[in-house]
Amino acid sequence: MKILHIANFGFNKQGAHFYCTDRKISAGLTENGHFVYDFSFRDMARMGTIFKTKKLGANWANKEVLKVVDNLEPDLVLVGHSDLMSPNVLKEIKQRYPQTKIAFWYVDWLCEEPKSSFIYDFLPYADAIFCTTGGELLKQYKTDNKKVAYIPNMVNSAVESLRQFEKDNYANELVFLGTIEKNSLREKFIFDTAQNLGIKMKCFGTFENNSVYGSEYIKVLSQSRMGLNYSRRNDIELYSSDRIAQLTGNGLLTFCPNIPNFNLLYTDDELVYFENAQDLLEKFKVYSEDINLSRSVAKKGWEKTHRAYNCKRVTKFMLETIYGDTCSEKYEWASYVY
Structure with missing residues (x-):
């Protein structure tokens, strides 16, 4: 097929986010034998005005989408995030090319109404919607004439290429990478954990430590034995940030809170699940001392991620x-298709 993939590829980031989901989706579609034309909506919007402001240039970018559709006549238009895109563009595509399928994907959580409300505007024109959130929050988008489905965070073996479980020497015993909101419960959890573990835990992007991106991000992973997967919220059914794929996909032993139904994706010999801060500290001690057990779980998690979530x-x-x-x-998450 010919597929037009409209997402936020971040050309203005100069490659710093090369491991993000949009490029992995395009790569996966290509691996499946299809031609994929990438359209970076926000970057095109910035090009649409001399002020290089995406909101001011959104109207121009919307018109550019229709020009691409006319030139390409895609079998499928796949839209990721792109909240500045007008639903009228999708309506126009359906009118001009009724055989063209339209689908939408979203890899952030669905519980922030202002941030995700634009999805409702796309619903009348989408044949399917995919999100990394499951359960009732996903079901809200279900209508009679379309499917909504959960998708796991994915890896690309050319990107997540490390095998940390095979190494003997590490600069970092445990790492956390991510930007944390000030005065949040997550900030307190990470701070308390780091205080208890001392030099055994390093944090990047938090507590006045610089964030790392691009090759520096991968370098930190390459120096680390274990990683902490801890999202802003961990009580949302099947939801995790893409950190889970980056940690397990690079072979780090990954500690993860008991996210509802996440054991559908990873068993407890593929991840180290914990209930609370004290449970995390106790399990960290066990896996820090038992190198063979640590390597076994890390390897199984790496194998599951690359086999099932590529x-x-x-x-x-x-x-x-x-x-x-x-x-x-048989997909592990198949029960989350509504």
């Missing part, structure tokens, strides 16, 4: 869902 397999699931095909294999 971008080729996840995008194959997306295409099968969009076109109503019978699933070609």
Whole structure:
């Protein structure tokens, strides 16, 4: 097929976010044998005005989308995030090319109404919607004529290429990478954990420590044995940030809170689940001292991530869902298709 992929590829980031989901989706679709034309909506919007402001240039970018559609006549238009895109563009595509399928993906949580409310505007024109949140928050987008489905955070073996469980020497015993909101519960949890572990834990992007991106981000992972996956909220069904894929996909032993139903994706011999801060500290001590156990769990988590959540397999699931095909294999998250 010819696929037009409209997402926020971040050309203005100069490659600092090369491991983000949008590029993995395009790579997966290509691996499945399709031609993918990438359209970076926010970057095009910035090009649409001399002020280089995406909101002011959004109208121009919307017109550019229709020009690309006319030139390409895609079989599928896949939209990721792109909150500045007008739903009227999708309406126009449906009118001009009624056989073209339209689908939407979203890899942030769905509990922030102002941030995700634009999805409702896309609903009348989308044949399928995919999100990294499951349960009732996902079901809210279900209508009679379209499917909504959960998708896991995905990896690309050319990006998540480390095998940390094979190494013997590490500069960092445990790392946390992520920007934390001031005076939040997550800030307190990470701060208390770091205080208790001392030099055994290093944080990046928090407590006045600089964030790392691009090759520096990968360098930190390459120096680390274990990683902490802790999102802003950890009580949302099946939701985790893409940190889970970056940690497990690079072979770090990954500590993860008991996210509701996350054991559908990873068993307790593939991740180290914890209930609270004290449980995390106790389990860290066990895995820090038992190197063989640590390597075993890290390796199994790495194997699960690359086998089950690689971008080729996840995008194959997306295409099968969009076109109503019978699933070609048993996907771990298949019960979350509504």
